[in-house]
Amino acid sequence: MALTTGLAGGAYAADQMRVHVSPPLSIESAPYWLADELGYYKEEGIDYKSMPMATSVGVTATVAGEVEATQILGLSLRGAVQGIDMKIVMVFNRSPTFSFAARQAGTWAELKGKKIGATAITTSSTVMMRQKLQAAGVDPAKDVTFFYLGAPSSIYEALNAGTIDGGYVVVPNEFEAEKRGMKLLPYAEGVRILVGGVAVRGKFAAENPELLKRFLRATYRGLRTFHTDRAKTIPVMAKVMKIDVGLAEKVYDRWRGALSEDGHEDEAFMEAALNYEFGATVPQKAREAFDFSIVKSFKDK
Structure with a gap:
């Protein structure tokens, strides 16, 4: 069945990763654009393609296999609860940006x-x-x-x-x-919700474990660069977000603390985020939608 995105259908190219991002590119997609601009994906043999689409369209494209991943976690999680085959494998945000x-x-x-x-x-x-x-x-x-x-x-x-x-x-x-x-x-201050990260189809993760690991390793490097190398991040941010360096510095300094440091969060954070989404009774399918095993393996390396 044809979808509204107009992208090619669901067959996976060997090392291709088409990733749905929400336009305009912002802090919430920083690990992606840093990994791309700094050559981390190329070093892992990944043909990375940023696919800007509206939120619901991009998640639909991911579910259909028209793209391999989406940065949108909230809709992906709610889809998983409804029985859609989605897995959240990396978290970018500790709080909304x-x-x-x-x-x-x-x-x-x-x-x-x-x-x-x-x-x-x-x-x-x-x-x-x-x-x-x-x-x-x-x-x-x-x-x-x-x-x-x-x-x-x-x-x-x-x-x-x-x-x-x-x-x-x-x-x-x-x-x-x-x-x-x-x-x-006053809007998102102090709120713990799932915003940006990496969500993929469970089928894709199961059939392409090495590709996913290489992709996540490069993305993790992008996230770590954001946190540890301001001098390297600022010029890339200015280029990607099409703003001057002075504004890029303000954006970075205001929002740096909103991003996760290692691509996953502790149990207390996750419980607070799930309670925000679903209330006190969290569906079991929501808990089963997360798999941070690959990202956690990078932390000490």
């Missing part, structure tokens, strides 16, 4: 009657918006109008155009929004 920008509203309560831009109806960022609105006494089902625009870049364009009154933004758009006089509302 996104913000909520509003053209005029200075509080969540002031968004009543407004138009809000989000990526998709079931993404973690949208769930967080609904929770913030409810806490402010705003009914997200009745008091606001959601526009599901897919890519964060589309949300930011709509904000600038005045088509929406507020929405989810990623770096560096949050800095640009502030320069334009928009307000950043």
Whole structure:
């Protein structure tokens, strides 16, 4: 059955890794673009291809085998709970690296009657918006109008155009929004949720263990470079994110602590993240969706 992505079908090229990323490239995909730009994938014999797509489209493409991996963990996890063959094999974020920008509203309560831009109806960022609105006494089902625009870049364009009154933004758009006089509302501070990382089909992982190991090893090197080598990371960030070096430094310094240091998290973090997604009763399928065995093997090497 043909999918809307228009990509070639599900056969795997020997060393190819097509990876769904959410445009624009941001901190949440840093391990990917560092590993690519610094030649780590080439050293592992990986033909890496970045595939920018809207959140739900990219996850659908991964499930169908049109790409080998996705950076989106929340939707992948919820798919696994529904019986879809998805495995989360690496985590990039300890906390979200996104913000909520509003053209005029200075509080969540002031968004009543407004138009809000989000990526998709079931993404973690949208769930967080609904929770913030409810806490402010705003009914997200009745008091606001959601526009599901897919890519964060589309949300930011709509904000600038005045088509929406507020929405989810990623770096560096949050800095640009502030320069334009928009307000950043309290949103993701202190929240422990699964955002970016590596999710693949279980079938792909089982059939291509060595390819996956080489891919994860290069990606892990990208993550470690981000944490340990600011001087090497900043120019790559400026190039990939198409921003000047000064802004890249601000982005790095603000968000460095949001990324995992070793590609997986401890039991306390994982339990908090799962409780956030599912409440006190976590489905067994959610726990079974994680396999950090490969990434953990890199830590002491």
